[in-house]
Amino acid sequence: MIYKNFKVNVVLRVLLICIFIGLLMYFLLVDERYLRSVYLAVFLILSVLELFWYIDKSNRDFSSFLLALLQNDFSTTFSGKSKGRSFARLYDAYNQITQKFKDINADKELQHQYLLMLIKHINIGIISFDEKGHVLLINNAFKEIVDKPFINNIKVLERVSPVLYHAINDIQPGRQQLVKLALHHKIKEFAVEASEFKVGSSAYKLVSLQNIAHQLDENETMAWQKLIRVLTHEIMNSVTPITSLTDTLHHIVRQKLEKNEVIDALTLEKVNNGLMVINDRSKGLVNFTEAYKNLTRIPAPAFKKVSVSNLQQQLSLLFKPKLAESNINFEVTEVDTTPEILADPELLSQVLINLLKNAMEAVANQKNPLISISTQSHGEKSVVIKVRDNGPGIPPEILENIFIPFFTTKEGGSGIGLSVCRQIIQLHKGVLTVDTKPGVGTVFTIMI
Structure with missing residues (x-):
């Protein structure tokens, strides 16, 4: 058929079938030519089958279109030129949809290749695996770290x-863990972080492994520089007046000796007062040295199961009388049922006592002083403890120094309290952080 209209093609085929039926009836019933009737019957059957095949072609094309999309085969094209305008529009829509999916797939593949190249070239080791440990993604940096191609x-x-292996397999999503590894006959330190995601019903873990040796070296150098500055400042504050006063006393005594004069009571009193000052400053240096020793003598934690809720209640009973005496409101809250954790109760109590004392000093001059301590669970085996006060807050210019040993803004303070607190929490593999807003208050957060 050379006609391009589907309806015309169908009508012509139906007319041809009708002609075959008429001829068949004529030769079979009127002319009684049975052999010719057989030929006509065969042609009639073929014409009916061809009509069905022609009509069903649009269904076959639609099935092919859907299968092509299902199999991501975007090379198939459809032509409706021989079937009229309606089929031409239909097949043109097929082709447009196919092209759209082809463009989407190409863009998706481009993004996938871009991400793969990005992951491949970054210096942080990355590995992703499923619940059974099967690796789905790994970059060159990770392979180089473990020396496994x-x-x-x-x-x-x-x-x-x-x-x-245990660090990567056991790390909880959203947590960071520092590990020391003996790789290639060298000890290296890495920060391990993990996140989880689901695709359908399958869960996957993505773990990053970053060599932080250089960063630690820089931080350690900065810490030493800050410590040396503080130590120098404290020592010079004591040594400078001692040196100056010693020179003055030496000058007074030398003048008397050179003139062979008898040292009178007034001179003796000056010398005695000077020696007393020297004695006090010397004791101050000794106390400073003892404080430094205490800073380096934190005992190793004796871990045991500790109920933070019970510990919190004990501290509440301990501080309530003093807080009531100072007219400080004190709140104890437990957001949810916190689990027992492995910790040293004595060291952990020391940290909380120090933080509560600091909070009391912070709210001493507030109109409506308030201190609160709260706990809530963080995962199955860790908790978050917050000590909050509504004091004046910590000025930004000193905030970064509050954990530095011997740094203090308090008159008579040693400056080792918060430093010791952070060291104790670090020994528990936890973190101690501070969040403060001038004029609003301060929150110390322990995650352990």
């Missing part, structure tokens, strides 16, 4: 470094 399951890492 091919890893199909994270259990392979157990032979490289059991510490690394």
